[in-house]
Amino acid sequence: KMSSGAADLRQRKKQNCTESDKMAPEERNKENSKLGRSPKYMLIQRFAKLFFGCLAAVTSGMMYAVYLSTYHERKFWFSSRQELEREITFQGDSAIYYSFYKELLKAPSFERGVYELTHNNKTVSLKTINAVQQMTLYPELIASVLYQASGSEEVIEPVYFYIGVVFGLQGIYVTALFVTSWVMSGTWLAGMLTVAWFIINRTDTTRIDYSIPSRENWALPYFACQVAALTGYLKKNLNSSAEKFCYLLVNASTYTFMMMWEYSHYLLFVQAVSLFLLDSFALAQTEKVHEVYRIYLFSVIVGYLLQFENSALLVSPLLSLVVALMLSKSIQMNMKKSTFVSRLLKIMYIYLVLTVAVTLNILLKMFIPHKENEHLLKFIEVKLGLNTTKNFTMNWLLCQESLQAPSQDFFLRLTQSSLLPFYILVLIICLFSVTQVIFRRICGEPLKETVKLEDGRIGERPEIVYHVIHTILLGCLAMCLEGMKYLWTPYVCMLAAFGVCSPELWMTLFKWLRLKAVHPILLALILSMAVPTIIGFSLWKEFFPRIMTELTELQEFYDPDTVELMTWIKRQAPVAAVFAGSPQLMGVIKLCTGWMVSSLPLYNDDDLLKRNENIYQIYSKRSAEDIYKILTSYKANFLVIEDSICNEVGPVRGCRVKDLLDIANGHVVCEEGDNYAYSKYGRFCHEIKMNYSPYVNYFTRVYWNRSYFVYRINTVISFQS
Numbered sequence: 078k079m080s081s082g083a084a085d086l087r088q089r090k091k092q093n094c095t096e097s098d099k100m101a102p103e104e105r106n107k108e109n110s111k112l113g114r115s116p117k118y119m120l121i122q123r124f125a126k127l128f129f130g131c132l133a134a135v136t137s138g139m140m141y142a143v144y145l146s147t148y149h150e151r152k153f154w155f156s157s158r159q160e161l162e163r164e165i166t167f168q169g170d171s172a173i174y175y176s177f178y179k180e181l182l183k184a185p186s187f188e189r190g191v192y193e194l195t196h197n198n199k200t201v202s203l204k205t206i207n208a209v210q211q212m213t214l215y216p217e218l219i220a221s222v223l224y225q226a227s228g229s230e231e232v233i234e235p236v237y238f239y240i241g242v243v244f245g246l247q248g249i250y251v252t253a254l255f256v257t258s259w260v261m262s263g264t265w266l267a268g269m270l271t272v273a274w275f276i277i278n279r280t281d282t283t284r285i286d287y288s289i290p291s292r293e294n295w296a297l298p299y300f301a302c303q304v305a306a307l308t309g310y311l312k313k314n315l316n317s318s319a320e321k322f323c324y325l326l327v328n329a330s331t332y333t334f335m336m337m338w339e340y341s342h343y344l345l346f347v348q349a350v351s352l353f354l355l356d357s358f359a360l361a362q363t364e365k366v367h368e369v370y371r372i373y374l375f376s377v378i379v380g381y382l383l384q385f386e387n388s389a390l391l392v393s394p395l396l397s398l399v400v401a402l403m404l405s406k407s408i409q410m411n412m413k414k415s416t417f418v419s420r421l422l423k424i425m426y427i428y429l430v431l432t433v434a435v436t437l438n439i440l441l442k443m444f445i446p447h448k449e450n451e452h453l454l455k456f457i458e459v460k461l462g463l464n465t466t467k468n469f470t471m472n473w474l475l476c477q478e479s480l481q482a483p484s485q486d487f488f489l490r491l492t493q494s495s496l497l498p499f500y501i502l503v504l505i506i507c508l509f510s511v512t513q514v515i516f517r518r519i520c521g522e523p524l525k526e527t528v529k530l531e532d533g534r535i536g537e538r539p540e541i542v543y544h545v546i547h548t549i550l551l552g553c554l555a556m557c558l559e560g561m562k563y564l565w566t567p568y569v570c571m572l573a574a575f576g577v578c579s580p581e582l583w584m585t586l587f588k589w590l591r592l593k594a595v596h597p598i599l600l601a602l603i604l605s606m607a608v609p610t611i612i613g614f615s616l617w618k619e620f621f622p623r624i625m626t627e628l629t630e631l632q633e634f635y636d637p638d639t640v641e642l643m644t645w646i647k648r649q650a651p652v653a654a655v656f657a658g659s660p661q662l663m664g665v666i667k668l669c670t671g672w673m674v675s676s677l678p679l680y681n682d683d684d685l686l687k688r689n690e691n692i693y694q695i696y697s698k699r700s701a702e703d704i705y706k707i708l709t710s711y712k713a714n715f716l717v718i719e720d721s722i723c724n725e726v727g728p729v730r731g732c733r734v735k736d737l738l739d740i741a742n743g744h745v746v747c748e749e750g751d752n753y754a755y756s757k758y759g760r761f762c763h764e765i766k767m768n769y770s771p772y773v774n775y776f777t778r779v780y781w782n783r784s785y786f787v788y789r790i791n792t793v794i795s796f797q798s
Contacts, residue, residue: 130265142248172664174290181221216295253301267578274570296338303330335380346395361539401433469741476732479560503576510536533588638784658717697738698756723762
C-alpha cells in the first residue's frame with residue numbers, strides 16, 4: 078500500500094509539473110500584458126540588446142587593432158623607415174618567422190614555396206629542415222596565400238599586410254573576451270570593462286609589443302574564440318540552433334588553434350582537466366563534456382597528420398587524458414545516482430582516469446620515438462628542484478625572465494588598475510558557491526534546471542564553474558612562470574568584469590549575508606550597474622590620458638650599428654658565405670640579408686640546441702684552436718662577435734652568458750661561498766681583439782663598429798708565432 082501510495086503521489090506531481098509547464102507560457106504572456114509588454118515588444122527588445130552588444134564587441138576589437146597599429150607606428154616610425162630598418166625591428170625568433178614569409182612571396186608559385194620550406198637547406202649550414210613542421214609555419218602559409226589571393230601586391234607592402242593580419246587577430250582576441258564576459262553576465266557592460274582592463278594591463282596580457290610574429294599572437298585569438306563558444310555551449314537551457322552554432326565554433330577554433338602553435342596541446346590539456354573536474358562532480362551535462370573530448374581527440378589526429386606526423390602530439394598528456402576519459406565513461410554512468418555506492422564510484426572514477434592517463438602516457442612514450450619535448454621535461458625537473466645541472470642551455474633557459482616566478486611589480490600593476498582586488502573578490506564568492514553546490518551534490522540534492530536570480534546560486538551554472546577552475550589552474554602556472562601570465566591575465570580581466578556586472582554574483586553574496594533592510598534583488602541589480610560604472614569612470618580618469626600620451630608621443634628606435642652590419646654583409650660578403658654568432662643575431666642576419674647561418678634561435682630541436690651551445694663558446698675561456706674547430710665543423714666562413722654579450726654587465730651575475738659558459742666548462746672554482754673563474758686561456762671574445770698569435774692565424778678581422786666585430790675564418794692557416 079505504501080508503494081502504491083508513493084506511486085500515486087509521484088503521478089500527481091508529474092501531472093502538476095506538466096500542467097505548470099503548459100501554463101508557464103500563458104502566465105508569462107499575462108504577466109507581460111500586465112506590464113504592457115507584448116511578445117513582439119520582447120522580441121524587439123532582445124534583438125536591440127543583441128544588435129548593440131555585437132556592435133560594441135566588434136567596435137571594441139576594431140578600435141584595439143587600430144590602437145596597436147598606431148602605437149607600433151609611433152614606436153618604430155615604421156612608415157618613414159627603409160625596408161632594412163623595418164626588418165631589424167623583428168628580433169630573435171620573430172625574424173626567422175618573417176623571413177620564411179618573405180621567401181614564400183618570392184617563390185615562383187605557392188606550391189614551389191611550400192616545397193622549399195619543407196625541404197629547406199638554405200637556412201642552416203649542413204642541415205636540411207622541414208621548416209613548416211619544425212617552426213609551425215602555417216600562419217605564414219595562410220598570410221602569404223591571403224596576400225597573393227586578395228591582390229594586395231599593388232595596394233600594400235608585404236610587411237604592412239603581415240603585421241596588419243596579426244593586429245586584426247588581436248582585435249578578434251579582444252572581441253572574443255568581450256563576448257565571453259557578456260555571455261556569462263548577460264550584459265555587454267561586462268564586455269566593455271573586460272576590454273578596458275585588458276588594454277590598461279597590456280604589459281601583462283599580451284606580448285604583441287615585443288614579438289609580433291610569435292606563435293602565441295597567432296594562436297591565442299583562436300583559443301579565445303574557442304573559450305567563448307565553449308562558454309555558450311556549456312550553458313543550460315540553450316536553444317538547439319545556438320547550441321549547434323557553439324558546437325561548430327568550438328570544433329573550428331580548436332582545430333585551428335592546434336595548427337597555429339606547437340604548444341597548443343598543453344593549453345588544451347589544462348582546459349580538459351577543468352572539464353574533467355566539472356564533469357566529475359556532475360555539474361555539467363555529461364554528453365556535452367564528452368562531445369568536447371571527441372573534439373580534442375579529432376583535433377590531435379588532424380594535427381598529427383597535418384604537422385607531418387608530429388610524434389609529440391601522440392605522447393601529449395592531452396591525448397592520454399582524453400583516451401582515459403573515454404574508456405572510463407561506462408563507470409561514470411552509475412555516478413548520477415544519489416547513493417552511497419555512486420559516491421564511492423565517483424572517487425574510483427577520478428582515481429581510475431588519472432591512473433589510466435598516466436599509464437597510457439608512459440606506454441606511449443616507451444613505444445613511440447619522440448625527442449621534441451625532452452628538454453621541457455628536463456627543464457621542469459630542474460625548475461622544481463628535483464635535479465641540478467651544469468648544462469649551458471638548461472641554465473640559460475632558467476635565467477630567462479619569462480621562466481622566472483612573477484615579480485612583485487606584476488601584482489602591483491594589477492592592483493593599481495583595481496583588477497586584482499575585484500578578481501579575488503569574484504573568485505572567492507564563486508569558489509564558495511561552487512563548494513556549496515558540490516557539497517549538496519554529495520548529499521544527494523539534484524541541481525536546479527533553471528537558476529533564478531533570487532536563488533543566489535551562481536555556483537550551479539556550469540560555465541561559471543568551468544571558468545573558476547580554468548583560471549585557478551592557469552593562475553597556478555602563472556605563479557610558477559612569469560611567461561604564463563599572458564595566458565592567465567586576459568581571463569582574469571574577463572572573470573573580474575563578469576563578476577562585478579553580474580546581479581547573480583551580488584545576490585549570492587547577499588544570500589549569505591541575509592540582508593533584510595534592503596530588498597536584495599533590487600540592491601543586486603543596482604550594484605551590478607553602479608560598481609562597473611564607478612570602476613569605468615575611475616579607469617578613464619587615471620589611465621586614458623596615459624594611453625593617449627603613448628599614441629601621441631614619438632619614440633626613437635634606431636640601431637645604426639646593426640644597419641651598418643647588415644649593409645656590409647649584403648655588399649661585401651660572398652653569396653655562399655655562412656655566418657656564425659649568437660642565435661638571436663643569426664635570425665636577424667637571415668631575415669635582412671638572406672645569407673646562410675650556422676644556428677637559429679629555436680629551442681625545440683636537440684641538434685639546434687647543441688649548435689647554439691657550441692657556437693656560444695666564442696664568449697667562453699677556450700683556446701683559439703678549439704673555437705676554430707667548432708666553427709669549421711659547421712662550415713662557417715665569418716664570425717660575428719657582439720660587444721654587448723662579451724662585455725655584458727647583467728643584474729644577476731650568474732645569468733650572464735659568459736658566466737653560464739664558465740659553469741658548463743668547469744672554469745669556475747668555488748671557495749668559501751665565492752665563485753672564481755679560472756682557465757689557462759683568456760676569454761676568447763676579448764683575446765681575439767688583441768690581434769696577436771695564435772688568434773690572427775685562425776681569424777682575420779674584416780669589419781667592426783661600436784657593437785660588432787666581424788672576422789673571416791681563415792681556410793689556410795699559418796702557425797708561425
